[in-house]
Amino acid sequence: MANVHKGGTSFIFLLCVLDLAFGHIFYSIPEELEHGAFVGNIAEDLKLHVWELQGRNLRVVPDNAKKYVEVNLEKGILIIAERIDREQVCRQRSACSLFLEIALDNPSEMHRAVLQVLDVNDNSPSFEKNEFSLEISELITPGSRFPVESAHDADMGTNAINNYYISPNEHFSLEVESRSDGSKSAELLLEKPLDRELQSHYDLVLTAIDGGSPHRSGTARIVITVLDSNDNAPVFDHEIYRSSVAENAPLGTLVVKINAVDLDEGTNAELTYHFTRHVSQKNRKLFRLDSVTGEIVVQGVLDFEESRAYELDVQAVDKAPSYMVGRAKVLVELIDVNDNAPELEVTSISRTVTEDVQIGTVIAVINIADLDSGQNGHIYCEVPMNIPFKLQTALRDSYKLVTSGVLDRETTPLYNITISAWDGGTPPLSTHKSILVSVSDINDQAPKFTQSSYNVYLTENNTPGASIFAVTALDSDIDKNGDVAYSIVENHIQKDPGYVTINSKNGNIYSLCSFDYEELKQFQIQVQARDGGSPALSSTAAVNVIILDQNDNAPVIVSPLMWNSSALLEIRPQSVHPGYLVTKIIATDADSGQNARLSYQVLEATHPRIFTLGPLSGELRATQHFRDENIINEKLIFLVKDNGQPCLSSTATISFTVTSNVTEKSSERTSEVKNSDYFSDLNRHLIIILGSTSFVFLTVIIFLVVLKFKQKSNIAEDYRTPVSCYRQRNSNDTSNAMRAGNETLSYGGPGQCEGFGYTVCLTPESSKSDFLFLKPVHPTLPFNEVNIQNAKTMI
Secondary structure (H helix, E strand, O other): OOOOOOHHHOOOOOOOEEEOOOOEEEEEEEOOOOOOOEEEOHHHHOOOOHHHHHHOOOEEOOOOOOOOEEEEOOOOEEEEOOOOOHHHHOOOOOOOEEEEEEEEOOOOEEEEEEEEEEOOOOOOOEOOOOEEEEEEEOOOOOOOEEEOOOOEOOOOHHHOEEEEEEOOOOOEEEEEEEOOOOOEEEEEEEOOOOOOOOOOEEEEEEEEEEOOOOOOEEEEEEEEEEEOOOOOOOEEOOOEEEEEEEOOOOOOOEEEEOOEEOOOOHHHOOEEEEEOOOOOHHHHHHEEEOOOOOEEEEOOOOOOOOOOEEEEEEEEEEOOOOOOEEEEEEEEEEEOOOOOOOEEEEEOOOOEEEOOOOOOOEEEEEEEEOOOOHHHHOEEEEOOOOOOEEEEEOOOOEEEEEEOOOOOOOOOOEEEEEEEEEEOOOOOOEEEEEEEEEEEOOOOOOOEEOOOEEEEEEEOOOOOOOEEEEOOEEOOOOHHHHOEEEEEEEEOOOOOOOOEEEOOOOOEEEEOOOOOOOOOOEEEEEEEEEEOOOOOOEEEEEEEEEEEOOOOOOOEEEEOOOOOOEEEEEEOHHHOOOOOEEEEOEEEOOOOHHHHOOEEEEEEEOOHHHEEEOOOOOEEEEOOOOOHHHHHOOEEEEEEEOOOOOOOEEEEEEEEEEOOOHHHHHHHHHHHHOOHHHOOHHHHHHHHHHHHHHHHHHHHHHHHHHHHHHHOHHHHHHOOOOOOOOOOOOHHHHHOOOOOOOOOEEEOOOOOOOOEEEEEOOOOOHHHOOOOOEEEEOOOOOHHHHHHHHHHHHO
16 A cells, blocks of 8 residues: 655634534544544534543543544644545545544433545556556458556545556557446557568556546556457457346346357357457456356345446457457446435534524525435424424425424423434334524523622722722623623713723723812712623613712811911910900811811920920910010911821911000900909090090091082992901901901900901091091991991990
8 A cells, every 4th residue: 555645734614613413523644644644623513622531431432443543632633543544445436535433421421423535646646467468460451459457556536547648659559438337448549550571579658647636657567469260259249238137236246147159160250259468457356257158146245335337348258379369349338226215414503593583484404315215215394293393395305494383491301303304215214313403592681780789989099990899790691692892881970971980891880080088078870781682772870979988188277377397476465364255276187087087286485395286176276475585486386287197287386476556455354344354443534535536536537428428429339337347257268368468466365365366457548538447347246236336346
């Protein structure tokens, strides 16, 4: 046997098709593969993992094909166990297939695999002998033909013998004839008369070439001897003999008897019968020709499916020294017997159908065939009656498997449909094939979130791009109908709707910016889960993102008014007594909760024992009486810190100056009235004097105002003199207060709890007046009461 090409020219024409109708696995490989060569991925074709194979004891059931194929359990593949010679296994059959039974345990399963062995051009044409002798009488006229030995090529198809050639010479040429079985035969054609006296021998080289790529060839030497005398050739009764025999005919069965006569006498008329060289070795093994009687009998197993007819070339040869030959043809036709079961081939199968499929939908196309002929090849086909499927005739030897009823996936999600086929022979032969059809669900389930709403707590100053939360929605459908994609369909943040984004595959929500609790405390988004069905179904869930405060803002001191973290307080030492409220330190923190809970403490003071600072109230009070020289040099450094972790703080310095103006004295006396211990007759006289002076002063002002209204009535309508300029201060007011023309002064007197504030207020006409008036403001009284009190004072 010829060697198979190796290395770079050795390749596998591998075709593996899983026929879902038959349950067959088809592999196609070239012959002559080395041991261990790859055949097919049996684990992938059976939809199994490699690690499952040993546990399920995957094996090839022993049979005739066991010696050629084995299973590599480590890789889950079929490999060559023994080199396959197609010509030895399948002989001359056009299609060569090996059938494998693949068995699995836990649970038990049986799969059938068909291994198709493809022919490769691994055999060169060869002749039965390297040298043939041919004796030709010189009396043979030009145009005579002489059959030459036919070469044999074990390959099939295009790899078989394609042509014959003869070495160049003057007397003989070669004619090649195609036979009915597709083979080629060659004959020598005498071109010029022979003259034994001039040349008695001819040495020719006959070359047979196949049709493979690259071509292979074989040669034989033909030695021609030119003879003299015998000039009558034998003649058969018929040029063509016809006979028929059953394919299961036993050995020794007579096929036909041939007969020829020779007009010569003696040994020249004694005949022997032989097959010509055109008869292949295969046919010589099937039929035997008796050289004396001319009887042709069966001596091999005949197969109608392999060959329906045989063409045998016979010859009658006389016994003359220069013998002559007569030729005839014997055509043997085989009679078919029912020895082949029907074959089923399922194509265009739909392994999965939806439960709303319409009645009459084609599930599979079934092609049937029987190698037998006549009634033996007439096939009947059916499926069980208790399933919602039926067979419809499509074309000749073809059926359609269609739905005949309503499919209900919840009742029967899987159908195992058995297709039965039997022929019309006696007895009939049958075949059964099963196909699995699963019923798939339609997209009738919308994705459902695990919660209708989610609360996400996120600390401010987060890292942009980080995942802050993940939502999950489940869909009971399968495949694309169960694939959930997430998206944000609504965002309640109007200024910047792009604060967050969502991963469409896993539902992870990512922040696009760093949040500031002081600007945004919470927002809500609507997340939609949408499946991949058609039409798609969806559902939504609300995600509430709550921003948690972080201690990222230090306290800001708003009172007393600071300039470069320093404040200057005017104080009258004579009014200071133990418990006296010097000032109230007010600070704000933009944070909230514990991060905005402020505490106060004195860091450094010139005289630490003369002041006390409320740790929570921020009230700075005196602990003893002051002297002028003490207060002038006094400096106080205090700290305001929050309660965050870690805490943030601010510091400031307070300096003191001594003040002694009329307004301050008046305020002091007013404060002393509140404390009966410091009230005396002198104070009473001073109050009366000041009250009288104020009354006269206000009377003059009222007179001037009335006079002014009479002169410029239009100015009086446009401008109105305010009675009081008091307003409640907040941190913003203090930070935005003008340092000139509208500055508040704070001081306290004996027994007071809160300081007094004075604001300089100017009328629209103040630019034309040389007088400025200070009006007392009472922060402890409502605004309307202040107005009433001031009105009474003016009266």
